[in-house]
């Protein structure tokens with residue numbers, strides 16, 4: 001079973017995290033805020049869903065900022081990660097969900113196999129996002145501020161990619 005760890009400032013991501021677990025009941029056994037996670041909790045598992053909102057000006061949430069240096073102690077070789085992000089495309093159009101790219105770059109550097117990382121930007125309206133690579137978001141992108149009615153279908157579409165791309169050893 002995999003684990004889902006998330007960061008949040010005001011709780012919206014916690015709700016989305018629970019929805020993602022509900023959509024992946026056979027793959028995610030634990031959902032926890034990164035604030036309460038120890039680096040050792042990454043060692044006994046091969047599949048992770050990691051995410052959070054973007055805060056400040058394209059920055060990670062405080063809990064991820066605190067945990068971030070610990071990622072340098074974790075070997076992600078052989079581990080599979082899928083990312084998700086919350087942001088506000090209207091009020092923070094110049095940096096929409098940009099913090100996801102900070103996790104993406106660090107996890108890649110640490111050897112992670114990142115899946116479900118080519119998500120169409122279609123339907124979003126924003127000026128700039130660091131989290132767009134080759135015209136695609138690097139993970140599930142959610143906007144609870146402006147388009148909460150689209151959250152369930154966005155999760156559903158992304159989950160089907162996760163299931164299709166998850167290598168069999170990651171399920172062990």
Ligand SMILES: Cc1cc2nc3c(=O)[nH]c(=O)nc-3n(C[C@H](O)[C@H](O)[C@H](O)COP(=O)(O)O)c2cc1C
Nearest residue numbers: 008009010011012013053056058087088092096097
């Ligand atoms: C002070 C502040 C800064 C924010 N900065 C960004 C940002 O740079 N980019 C973005 O996409 N959203 C930004 N947001 C929007 C949040 O990411 C969004 O409201 C999210 O749903 C909050 O989720 P949380 O409650 O889990 O932290 C910001 C919101 C606030 C209040």
